[in-house]
Amino acid sequence: MNGKNASRSRKARQQKQVSEEDELAELERRTEEMMKAYDESKKAGSSSSTKLKRFDELPLTKKTMIGLKKSSYVEMTDIQAKSIPLSLGGRDILGAARTGSGKTLAFLIPVIERLYKEKWGPGDGLGALILSPTRELAIQIFEVLRRIGTAHSISAGLVIGGKDVTQEKNRLGRMNILVATPGRLLQHMDQTVDFDTSNVQMLVLDEADRCLDMGFQNTIDAILENLPKQGRQTLLFSATQTKRVKDLARLSLSSPEYVAVHDEDNKKGYMPENLQQHYMVVPLEQKLSVLFSFIRTHLKSKVLIFFSACRQVQFAHESFCRMRPGMPLMCLHGKQKQTKRFDIFNAFTKSQHAVLFATDVAARGLDFPRVDWVIQADAPEDADTYIHRVGRTARYNAKGNSLMLLLPSEEKGMLASLKKKGVEPEMIKARENKVQSINENLQGFLFKDTELKYLAQKAFVSYVRSIYLQSDKSTFDVTELPLEPFAESLGLAGAPKVKFVKDAQAAKKRAQKLLEKRERYGKPSGTQEEDEAEASNKVRTKYDRMFERKNQGVLSEHYQNLIADDEEEDSEEETETKVAKAESDDDEEQSSDEEEMTREQAIAGRRKADSSDSDSSEESESEPEKASEKITFDQEQDDEDDFITLKRADHTLDGEDSLQTAKESELSKRKLQMGTSKKRSAAAGLRGLGEKLTFDDEGNAHRLYEMQDESTLGDARSAAQEFVDRERQALQQSDVQDKERVREAKREKRIRKRDRERQEKEGEDAGPTVMLAPEDDREDGYETPDFDLGDDDQAEDESDDEEAAYEQEQYRPNKRMKPTSTLEEDESLALRLLGGE
Numbered sequence: 015m016n017g018k019n020a021s022r023s024r025k026a027r028q029q030k031q032v033s034e035e036d037e038l039a040e041l042e043r044r045t046e047e048m049m050k051a052y053d054e055s056k057k058a059g060s061s062s063s064t065k066l067k068r069f070d071e072l073p074l075t076k077k078t079m080i081g082l083k084k085s086s087y088v089e090m091t092d093i094q095a096k097s098i099p100l101s102l103g104g105r106d107i108l109g110a111a112r113t114g115s116g117k118t119l120a121f122l123i124p125v126i127e128r129l130y131k132e133k134w135g136p137g138d139g140l141g142a143l144i145l146s147p148t149r150e151l152a153i154q155i156f157e158v159l160r161r162i163g164t165a166h167s168i169s170a171g172l173v174i175g176g177k178d179v180t181q182e183k184n185r186l187g188r189m190n191i192l193v194a195t196p197g198r199l200l201q202h203m204d205q206t207v208d209f210d211t212s213n214v215q216m217l218v219l220d221e222a223d224r225c226l227d228m229g230f231q232n233t234i235d236a237i238l239e240n241l242p243k244q245g246r247q248t249l250l251f252s253a254t255q256t257k258r259v260k261d262l263a264r265l266s267l268s269s270p271e272y273v274a275v276h277d278e279d280n281k282k283g284y285m286p287e288n289l290q291q292h293y294m295v296v297p298l299e300q301k302l303s304v305l306f307s308f309i310r311t312h313l314k315s316k317v318l319i320f321f322s323a324c325r326q327v328q329f330a331h332e333s334f335c336r337m338r339p340g341m342p343l344m345c346l347h348g349k350q351k352q353t354k355r356f357d358i359f360n361a362f363t364k365s366q367h368a369v370l371f372a373t374d375v376a377a378r379g380l381d382f383p384r385v386d387w388v389i390q391a392d393a394p395e396d397a398d399t400y401i402h403r404v405g406r407t408a409r410y411n412a413k414g415n416s417l418m419l420l421l422p423s424e425e426k427g428m429l430a431s432l433k434k435k436g437v438e439p440e441m442i443k444a445r446e447n448k449v450q451s452i453n454e455n456l457q458g459f460l461f462k463d464t465e466l467k468y469l470a471q472k473a474f475v476s477y478v479r480s481i482y483l484q485s486d487k488s489t490f491d492v493t494e495l496p497l498e499p500f501a502e503s504l505g506l507a508g509a510p511k512v513k514f515v516k517d518a519q520a521a522k523k524r525a526q527k528l529l530e531k532r533e534r535y536g537k538p539s540g541t542q543e544e545d546e547a548e549a550s551n552k553v554r555t556k557y558d559r560m561f562e563r564k565n566q567g568v569l570s571e572h573y574q575n576l577i578a579d580d581e582e583e584d585s586e587e588e589t590e591t592k593v594a595k596a597e598s599d600d601d602e603e604q605s606s607d608e609e610e611m612t613r614e615q616a617i618a619g620r621r622k623a624d625s626s627d628s629d630s631s632e633e634s635e636s637e638p639e640k641a642s643e644k645i646t647f648d649q650e651q652d653d654e655d656d657f658i659t660l661k662r663a664d665h666t667l668d669g670e671d672s673l674q675t676a677k678e679s680e681l682s683k684r685k686l687q688m689g690t691s692k693k694r695s696a697a698a699g700l701r702g703l704g705e706k707l708t709f710d711d712e713g714n715a716h717r718l719y720e721m722q723d724e725s726t727l728g729d730a731r732s733a734a735q736e737f738v739d740r741e742r743q744a745l746q747q748s749d750v751q752d753k754e755r756v757r758e759a760k761r762e763k764r765i766r767k768r769d770r771e772r773q774e775k776e777g778e779d780a781g782p783t784v785m786l787a788p789e790d791d792r793e794d795g796y797e798t799p800d801f802d803l804g805d806d807d808q809a810e811d812e813s814d815d816e817e818a819a820y821e822q823e824q825y826r827p828n829k830r831m832k833p834t835s836t837l838e839e840d841e842s843l844a845l846r847l848l849g850g851e
């Protein structure tokens with residue numbers, strides 16, 4: 015370079031610096047003005063922060079504006095307009111706004127702006143930390159950060175479980191912004207030598223209430239200990255924001271601004287404006303059939319279906335795939351490898367028509383475009399979970415529908431807790447004749463496929479356990495579950511025996527007895543519900559047993575004293591139980607081994623006479639559309655596919671019962687006669703319902719294959735019965751063999767595991783020890799009540815085997831994991847400067 019050119023480029027650099035300095039000074043002035051105006055209007059009692067509507071009206075750097083324009087962001091959403099000015103002014107924020115309302119930008123813009131204004135560079139280390147409760151959400155935040163930070167030269171990294179920890183370690187020291195899941199971040203804080211967090215300027219908690227709840231409590235507290243308390247700005251965002259003083263104290267917030275977009279009074283603002291919410295009361299044993307029928311009738315939709323446990327997700331996915339409903343089916347849950355999770359997340363994002371079965375790992379924050387329906391196959395654990403789940407549809411300006419399936423026993427409690435949040439879904443019903451029963455298909459699949467059968471058993475146990483562990487006992491009662499019919503609906507020959515159901519039943523009995531006793535002797539305090547809760551957790555003492563016998567009257571006063579003492583102990587126990595529940599997320603179902611699984615009935619001979627198919631379909635053909643019906647169901651070209659196509663949602667369903675009567679009265683006589691004659695012939699034992707008959711010229715019914723002369727051919731029925739018995743025995747035998755095989759596999763797995771552990775221990779003794787992250791890093795702690803089978807369970811199939819090995823790998827930093835292409839891409843992107851270097 016000659017001297018002329020060198021001096022020209024020096025000049026250009028100086029000019030650039032001067033213009034940057036000018037820009038920053040100007041921005042600082044505007045920000046100060048903005049904050050002054052805000053403080054004054056606040057003093058004057060005005061609730062609105064600023065009147066700005068567009069991003070270009072904010073005091074933002076040119077570089078940030080380039081990123082926003084590239085992403086076509088022009089107008090701000092409410093939460094952005096209210097919170098960004100305050101965040102730019104350095105305030106701590108508690109941001110609450112409905113799902114899909116743009117909270118991500120509301121915290122990312124201030125993060126980038128602050129580091130830019132403070133001239134943060136590679137040598138300054140970590141300046142901002144963004145925490146997300148799930149890996150997918152962290153990836154998504156990182157993607158948005160990349161997009162809007164495209165013109166900046168600040169380095170950003172993604173630190174999530176399921177990736178190569180060693181690779182992360184090497185790069186961590188160079189990052190200015192980290193998007194992380196709590197468990198993995200803490201692991202780095204503990205293990206990575208040059209990972210310095212003492213200079214962090216900004217901390218963001220997305221889905222803050224979740225990050226701060228019990229599942230993450232210890233991890234977040236440990237992270238906070240590593241961050242500076244003074245001078246740090248903290249932003250918390252969620253659709254269901256926490257305002258609990260205890261939480262805020264943990265974060266050392268300084269006079270936080272509470273920025274809420276929803277209307278606190280009518281609470282309607284919790285929900286997206288364009289969301290149509292529905293619920294349906296469905297007996298447990300019909301759930302899968304209803305779901306399958308729903309899918310069959312919504313082939314041109316994008317549907318997200320939530321279950322409470324991984325095994326259910328797996329089972330529904332596996333079994334529905336076998337039935338080929340006619341659209342792509344995917345599943346997402348915490349037991350998948352991270353690469354697979356990431357691929358599925360991407361595939362569903364890009365899909366136009368597809369079904370994604372998921373646990374609550376997909377409930378929060380994920381921004382899948384154009385989801386038409388969110389179905390909650392299992393009821394959410396609470397109203398907040400409901401809000402986040404349904405928020406996966408109707409995002410930003412889009413429209414969407416949600417449908418929650420409730421068991422009859424859950425309806426009252428769930429609707430009441432939703433109502434407290436101002437959420438009132440409308441009831442709809444499916445046409446019974448349009449619900450295609452899939453029980454027999456499932457039985458058939460399970461008969462042929464042992465793997466699927468064991469998956470069904472695990473799904474059964476997982477579901478029952480999830481109900482058992484629910485904290486809202488007034489809504490979720492495990493003793494009310496119809497276990498046998500449920501097992502049958504999964505295709506199982508009988509309900510696996512589950513120990514904790516017996517425990518729950520015993521606890522319920524004890525609770526009832528205790529209540530009776532208290533009624534008899536009088537009890538000083540507590541509502542009935544409190545009493546029940548206490549009693550159900552209560553350990554039966556010798557005094558209980560004593561007083562269950564004869565002499566209560568004699569020692570009544572003494573007994574009351576004993577009860578009073580017990581109550582104090584019980585309340586302590588209750589707290590412990592809750593903590594234990596929160597900690598059980600990861601190792602749920604480890605005890606599944608202990609669950610005795612027996613099948614008391616064989617499939618053969620148990621085919622339930624199913625009358626609904628032919629009879630009810632006839633009913634529906636003549637079913638008129640009712641003007642009084644809130645929701646009616648369209649007849650599509652293919653009549654069988656017609657299920658619950660939504661037509662109108664503008665009036666109430668008060669007349670449901672009368673509707674049924676009206677339906678019958680409007681049926682043609684011929685249809686009614688056909689219906690009754692079929693029922694009559696079934697009742698007369700001529701045929702099982704669903705069995706085919708032929709009619710002769712006189713109109714007499716005959717079976718399709720009839721014996722010419724039964725007396726000469728012997729008793730065909732007893733022969734048939736013998737056949738059924740034989741089949742049943744064969745099935746039971748094969749069940750025993752299957753079980754033995756699985757036991758053997760488990761035994762081998764345990765031996766392998768022990769060997770591995772021994773080898774590891776020997777290795778460890780030889781070298782330096784490594785401090786490991788807490789258990790909850792494995793799943794990022796986020797499996798809500800996702801009570802999945804633990805290690806023992808994983809032993810049962812090869813894929814789970816790999817998964818277990820993979821999870822262990824995370825904790826051995828000296829062993830390299832196979833890098834994966836997609837995450838690799840992200841990692842390299844993380845390394846790049848945001849300015850596109």
Ligand SMILES: Nc1ncnc2c1ncn2[C@@H]1O[C@H](COP(=O)(O)OP(=O)(O)OP(=O)(O)O)[C@@H](O)[C@H]1O
Nearest residue numbers: 089090091113114115116117118119253379381410
């Ligand atoms: N100002 C804006 N203009 C246009 N689109 C926007 C704007 N802000 C956000 N969006 C879009 O709205 C969608 C939802 O945004 P985002 O994921 O940030 O919502 P959220 O409030 O964080 O939702 P959740 O509570 O579910 O986490 C995204 O697709 C995003 O691109």
